[in-house]
Amino acid sequence: MLRTLDRTLALAAAMLLSIAHSAHCATKLDDSALHISPSPLMNGSPFLITLSIPSEALSVTGDWQTHHVLFFSNSDHRTWFALAGIDVELAPGSYPVTVEANLKDGTHQTLHHQLTIETAPYLQVPLTVPDKFVEPAPKALKQIAADKIVKDKAFATSAPTRQWSASFLPPLPLAPESDSFGNQRLFNGKVASVHHGLDYHAKLHTPVAAINSGRVVLANPLYFEGGCVVIDHGLGLMSVYMHLSKIEVTVGRRIRRGQIIALSGASGRATGPHLHLGVRWQGTYIDPAKLFELQMPNPH
Ligand SMILES: [Zn+2]
Numbered sequence: 001m002l003r004t005l006d007r008t009l010a011l012a013a014a015m016l017l018s019i020a021h022s023a024h025c026a027t028k029l030d031d032s033a034l035h036i037s038p039s040p041l042m043n044g045s046p047f048l049i050t051l052s053i054p055s056e057a058l059s060v061t062g063d064w065q066t067h068h069v070l071f072f073s074n075s076d077h078r079t080w081f082a083l084a085g086i087d088v089e090l091a092p093g094s095y096p097v098t099v100e101a102n103l104k105d106g107t108h109q110t111l112h113h114q115l116t117i118e119t120a121p122y123l124q125v126p127l128t129v130p131d132k133f134v135e136p137a138p139k140a141l142k143q144i145a146a147d148k149i150v151k152d153k154a155f156a157t158s159a160p161t162r163q164w165s166a167s168f169l170p171p172l173p174l175a176p177e178s179d180s181f182g183n184q185r186l187f188n189g190k191v192a193s194v195h196h197g198l199d200y201h202a203k204l205h206t207p208v209a210a211i212n213s214g215r216v217v218l219a220n221p222l223y224f225e226g227g228c229v230v231i232d233h234g235l236g237l238m239s240v241y242m243h244l245s246k247i248e249v250t251v252g253r254r255i256r257r258g259q260i261i262a263l264s265g266a267s268g269r270a271t272g273p274h275l276h277l278g279v280r281w282q283g284t285y286i287d288p289a290k291l292f293e294l295q296m297p298n299p300h
Helices: 001-025 138-154 290-295
Strands: 034-039 046-052 057-064 066-071 078-085 091-103 108-118 124-127 184-187 193-194 199-200 206-208 214-222 226-234 236-248 259-262 275-280 284-286
Touching: 001 284, 034 108, 057 138, 066 078, 078 275, 078 284, 138 214, 199 214, 214 236, 226 259, 236 284, 275 290
Parallel strands: 124 184
Antiparallel strands: 034 046, 046 078, 057 066, 057 091, 091 108, 184 193, 199 275, 206 259, 214 226, 226 236, 236 259, 236 275, 275 284
8 A cells, every 4th residue: 555655656756757847848958059159269269159049038148267248139039149258368178158048937047068269379479669668667667557547447347238239340441460469479588478459550640440339438648558549348348449649539438330539650569650459358358350250140
C-alpha cells in the first residue's frame, strides 16, 4: 500500500516536473538566438551583439569581462542590440559572455556563450617628439594633472540611452594611416605606450566631422592631446578628437552625425599635422576603423 502511494506520488511529481520543464522550454533561448559580428573577433575590436527572441522583453543586459552591457531594441522588443568592445590588451582565447533577457511574461532567460578572440597584428613603432612631451617640466606636470581631472569628469558618465543612429562615419574624407591603432610606440626611445586611436594625415585646418550623433562632454586644449573634443554617444560609447587647431563646439552641445566640430591641427604631443581619433567604450579603447566597418542596426 505504502509502496503504491510512493509510486503514485513519484509519478505525480514527475508529471509536474515535466509540465514545468516543457513550459520553460517553450521560450528557452539557445545560441541560435544570438548573433555576433564581426567574425573573427580580435583584441581591440568593437562587436555588435544581436539577440532575437520569440516573445517580448522588457529589458536585456549582458556581462562581458568586467563590463555591464546595456541593450537597445526594435519597437517590437524582440530584437535587441548591444555594442561592446574587446580590450586591446586581452590575450587570445575563449571568454564567456552572458546575456539576460527580462521577458514581459515575468520570466528571465539567461544565455551563456563563449567568444573566441584571435590576435590582431599590432606593430612596434619608434617615434620622435619634442623632449617636453617625454620628460615634462614641473609646470607641465601640473597641467597634466589638471587635464586628468577634466578628462576623468568627461569620461565619468555616459547617457543611459543610445544617442547614435545608423553606422559610424569616418571624421574626414581621407584614408587613415594604415594599422595605426594598437601600435606599441616608443617615444624618443624612452616612453612606451599603446596607440589607442586612428591617425589621419590631415593638412592643417581640415574640417573634422563627428563620427555619429551625441553630446559634447569635453572641448578644451590639453597638454598631450592638444585641442581636444569628446562626444558622448550614450551607453558608454564616446569619440575623442585630438591635436585640433580650432574647436567649434562647446560642452553640452548636441551634435548630429557628420556635423563639423573642429579643424584639424598639430597641437599637443604630435609629430606633425594630423587628426587622432579615439573611440572609447566603457573605458576601453577600440579600433575606430573596425567600428566604421560594422553594419549598425537602425531600430524603428
Ligand atoms: Zn594618434
